[in-house]
Amino acid sequence: MDKYGIFIKDADLTNYNTYGIHTSSKYLIKVNSIDNLVKLIKYLKNENIKYYILGKGSNVILPDTKSDGVIISLELLNEIKIDGNIAYADAGVVLSSFIMMLINNNLGGLESLCGIPGTLGGALYGNAGVKDVCIYDYLVNILVIRDNKLISLEKKDILYSYRDTEFKRNNDIIVGASFKLEENNKEEMLNIVKENRLKRQKSQPFEYKNAGSVFKNPENDYAGRLIEMAGLKGYSVNDAEVSEKHANFIINKGMATSIDIRTLIAHIQKEVYNKFEVELELEQIVIDW
Numbered sequence: 072m073d074k075y076g077i078f079i080k081d082a083d084l085t086n087y088n089t090y091g092i093h094t095s096s097k098y099l100i101k102v103n104s105i106d107n108l109v110k111l112i113k114y115l116k117n118e119n120i121k122y123y124i125l126g127k128g129s130n131v132i133l134p135d136t137k138s139d140g141v142i143i144s145l146e147l148l149n150e151i152k153i154d155g156n157i158a159y160a161d162a163g164v165v166l167s168s169f170i171m172m173l174i175n176n177n178l179g180g181l182e183s184l185c186g187i188p189g190t191l192g193g194a195l196y197g198n199a200g201v202k203d204v205c206i207y208d209y210l211v212n213i214l215v216i217r218d219n220k221l222i223s224l225e226k227k228d229i230l231y232s233y234r235d236t237e238f239k240r241n242n243d244i245i246v247g248a249s250f251k252l253e254e255n256n257k258e259e260m261l262n263i264v265k266e267n268r269l270k271r272q273k274s275q276p277f278e279y280k281n282a283g284s285v286f287k288n289p290e291n292d293y294a295g296r297l298i299e300m301a302g303l304k305g306y307s308v309n310d311a312e313v314s315e316k317h318a319n320f321i322i323n324k325g326m327a328t329s330i331d332i333r334t335l336i337a338h339i340q341k342e343v344y345n346k347f348e349v350e351l352e353l354e355q356i357v358i359d360w
């Protein structure tokens with residue numbers, strides 16, 4: 072499989088998930104071209120080998136057990152092309168680096184998303200966003216591998232809503248995307264990025280490993296408010312703890328396992344339901360190989 076990119080046996084995945092769960096995989100491959108990605112997927116399907124695409128692992132709860140399949144990383148697919156106000160980036164590009172490049176080219180629209188960890192592929196998969204802006208707002212089209220073929224999907228043909236997209240229910244692999252941006256003042260955008268960074272530092276438990284918001288906000292409410300009102304701030308299962316700083320974050324205080332995090336999530340859901348009759352829906356993605 073090394074003809075498709077950098078191939079690693081018995082790969083440690085601790086640094087491939089921001090919770091820092093100690094887990095591993097029989098194989099990890101960092102594909103080195105889009106062409107090779109198409110070929111690799113075809114090969115794995117033909118051979119009936121299980122595979123999983125990982126971005127920066129900033130929205131996933133990986134299992135504690137070792138994967139006996141192939142983890143595919145797109146981190147070597149990191150081309151960015153800018154032509155006027157149209158910008159294309161490969162899915163493996165780090166979202167914040169892409170946005171910084173747009174800002175440096177006086178291209179605006181996505182600047183409030185700078186600071187969301189992860190790759191462009193991960194952002195498009197889960198429709199990453201902040202209060203008033205999401206990654207789809209300035210999208211033109213997405214390049215995906217579907218049924219072993221590379222195709223382009225126009226924005227109007229893609230189903231997406233709050234932290235949800237059709238990609239969560241199909242097997243498409245996101246390869247890259249184009250955006251149509253607005254001309255904007257670089258200094259103003261850099262100020263927005265700076266302000267948002269300070270806000271995140273104040274409100275989020277960046278001192279500990281975590282994977283962002285655990286639950287989606289219910290309509291007209293905040294998951295964090297409900298969890299806090301249920302008295303769960305600081306509640307823990309071994310090293311997995313509801314953050315004192317932001318109740319919708321679970322932090323890894325050191326050696327939290329996937330089971331600890333999942334047990335804590337189930338407890339939060341039960342307590343919030345018992346108190347407020349609200350079913351908290353997960354934003355983070357629980358993975359079983």
Ligand SMILES: Cc1cc2nc3c(=O)[nH]c(=O)nc-3n(C[C@H](O)[C@H](O)[C@H](O)COP(=O)(O)OP(=O)(O)OC[C@H]3O[C@@H](n4cnc5c(N)ncnc54)[C@H](O)[C@@H]3O)c2cc1C
Nearest residue numbers: 126127128129130189190192193194196199200245282283
């Ligand atoms: C401190 C912190 C703050 C955060 N703040 C925000 C926020 O403000 N807003 C927000 O929306 N999110 C936020 N998140 C969550 C997270 O950063 C986003 O969901 C991010 O877009 C995930 O990208 P990733 O590359 O890490 O994806 P991963 O976690 O690696 O993967 C997520 C899912 O996407 C799939 N996937 C990834 N790449 C591809 C691809 N190329 N093709 C097909 N499927 C793919 C994976 O298989 C997986 O199911 C935050 C996370 C952290 C840790």
